Amino acid sequence: MKIDIDRERLTSELEELGAISQAQPPVVTRVVFTEADLRGREYVKQLCREAGLSVREDAAGNTFARWAGENPELEPVATGSHIDAIPNAGRFDGTVGVLGGLEAIRSLAGAGYKPRRSLELVMFTSEEPTRFGIGCLGSRLLGGLLDPETAGGRLDRDGVSLDNARWAAGFEGPLASVPLPPGYYSAFVEMHIEQGPILERHNVPLGVVTAIAAPASFEVAIEGEGGHAGAVLMADRHDAFLAAAEIALAVEKSARSSGSNDTVGTVGVCEVFPGAVNSVPSRVRMEIDVRDTDEARRDSVLQKIKLACEEVADRRGVKTSLRLVNADPPVHCHPHVVDTLVQACKTHGLPFERMISRAYHDSLFMSRIAPTAMLFIPCRGGVSHRPDEYASPEAVAQGTLVLAETLAQLAS
Ligand SMILES: [Zn+2]
Numbered sequence: 001m002k003i004d005i006d007r008e009r010l011t012s013e014l015e016e017l018g019a020i021s022q023a024q025p026p027v028v029t030r031v032v033f034t035e036a037d038l039r040g041r042e043y044v045k046q047l048c049r050e051a052g053l054s055v056r057e058d059a060a061g062n063t064f065a066r067w068a069g070e071n072p073e074l075e076p077v078a079t080g081s082h083i084d085a086i087p088n089a090g091r092f093d094g095t096v097g098v099l100g101g102l103e104a105i106r107s108l109a110g111a112g113y114k115p116r117r118s119l120e121l122v123m124f125t126s127e128e129p130t131r132f133g134i135g136c137l138g139s140r141l142l143g144g145l146l147d148p149e150t151a152g153g154r155l156d157r158d159g160v161s162l163d164n165a166r167w168a169a170g171f172e173g174p175l176a177s178v179p180l181p182p183g184y185y186s187a188f189v190e191m192h193i194e195q196g197p198i199l200e201r202h203n204v205p206l207g208v209v210t211a212i213a214a215p216a217s218f219e220v221a222i223e224g225e226g227g228h229a230g231a232v233l234m235a236d237r238h239d240a241f242l243a244a245a246e247i248a249l250a251v252e253k254s255a256r257s258s259g260s261n262d263t264v265g266t267v268g269v270c271e272v273f274p275g276a277v278n279s280v281p282s283r284v285r286m287e288i289d290v291r292d293t294d295e296a297r298r299d300s301v302l303q304k305i306k307l308a309c310e311e312v313a314d315r316r317g318v319k320t321s322l323r324l325v326n327a328d329p330p331v332h333c334h335p336h337v338v339d340t341l342v343q344a345c346k347t348h349g350l351p352f353e354r355m356i357s358r359a360y361h362d363s364l365f366m367s368r369i370a371p372t373a374m375l376f377i378p379c380r381g382g383v384s385h386r387p388d389e390y391a392s393p394e395a396v397a398q399g400t401l402v403l404a405e406t407l408a409q410l411a412s
Pocket of ligand 1: 082361
């Protein structure tokens with residue numbers, strides 16, 4: 001079978017989708033259920049219909065475009081990603097997995113290939129947490145990792161609930177109808193830009209992802225004793241910020257001493273109260289993110305941070321409380337899907353590197369209902385979530401070729 005990727009068509013479709021934005025192009029902003037998001041969805045759905053795929057949407061707005069296989073009763077093979085974009089983003093994050101997935105399907109049809117299993121392109125709702133404060137809304141619901149009963153009540157910054165937003169966008173029906181049973185798909189493959197510098201640095205065109213790291217995030221509240229910055233003697237202080245500083249250093253130390261480069265810890269938020277130059281800080285609120293590909297290792301880092309909080313609190317005479325906001329389990333990609341990707345790279349003579357995904361993706365949640373793996377393509381300078389995010393037409397086309405070959409093998 002000779003698979004021809006139409007590089008020009010794919011490049012221009014990525015450009016057209018990129019121009020559908022709440023901001024002035026080349027800046028891409030496409031927040032879930034805004035007018036731009038809906039126009040972007042409409043654009044992709046129209047391309048799917050033109051390709052002869054049958055389009056279905058669920059109550060969360062997840063969109064499925066199916067190419068029926070010769071044995072339509074078999075579990076289908078799926079690919080896909082997201083098209084929503086954070087404010088001030090670029091045009092490749094997510095979209096290469098959606099439009100590239102569509103091009104992969106079109107190229108297989110063009111090559112005269114007939115899938116035994118149905119092939120399905122999935123466009124997930126709200127991979128980005130921008131509006132409702134939680135990432136991978138659509139795939140979380142699909143994978144059964146978000147309670148449909150409470151999800152609809154989540155509010156955006158303007159107090160609009162997810163239910164009201166999706167209803168206004170035309171996605172009706174109960175969210176409880178969204179989850180798919182484990183085994184619904186026989187395999188899921190997501191193509192995505194790497195969003196990191198490794199492939200470019202190693203001059204390798206493709207990354208086969210073997211594991212996806214997952215974040216645990218928690219909030220630490222510290223309560224000390226405020227006072228006049230001049231009047232309170234140093235020995236008498238219970239400065240909440242100094243306690244926070246020690247805890248922040250403990251986060252770094254715990255992550256660095258885990259024994260693996262895959263462990264990372266970040267204190268991204270630190271609010272100091274009252275925040276006046278002449279006042280000893282009485283309260284601090286910190287948000288901490290710890291990620292790893294290994295859940296036990298990640299949890300042992302959390303444990304160390306917790307102990308550090310207690311030790312610092314005792315020694316400095318402050319109170320600390322720790323609240324776990326969210327802890328998704330990391331996943332190891334499915335060996336069969338990984339092997340199929342590896343074989344597809346070899347078939348087409350394209351060098352590849354096995355790597356982990358340090359960011360999380362819809363694949364993390366799809367792995368609950370399907371054997372899952374990911375394919376990375378390089379992006380310039382590893383830059384992502386910025387208007388200058390860039391993947392070359394060649395890189396996108398090579399990824400799409402390997403994706404097409406992989407889907408063909410999985411669906412045969
Ligand atoms: Zn993405």
